[in-house]
Amino acid sequence: MELKKQYIVNEDNQKVAVQLDIATFEKIENVLENYALVQLMNEDKSEAMTVEDAKKYYASLDKA
Structure with a gap:
């Protein structure tokens, strides 16, 4: 995955933050989740x- 990033720098030209486009951020968020x-x-x-136990449990639920 290509990361399109922009750096935010302070008055001393030191990197202090990264800005990502929303599509890239959402991809990263999805991977982390x-x-x-x-x-x-x-x-x-x-x-x-088991599948059989799950079917029995589902059948026993109140279907309002």
């Missing part, structure tokens, strides 16, 4: 339901 979700899923030590 997906990474965090995968990390949470990998840390989850609870038991996974």
Whole structure:
């Protein structure tokens, strides 16, 4: 991914911030969110339901 960035500098011409276009920012944000979700899923030590158990549970829900 090409990062189109612009630097913001102070009066001493030192870089103090980076400005990204919104499309690039949204791509980075999406990657970070997906990474965090995968990390949470990998840390989850609870038991996974079988497909059959999930179907039984879904069938037992009140369908208002």
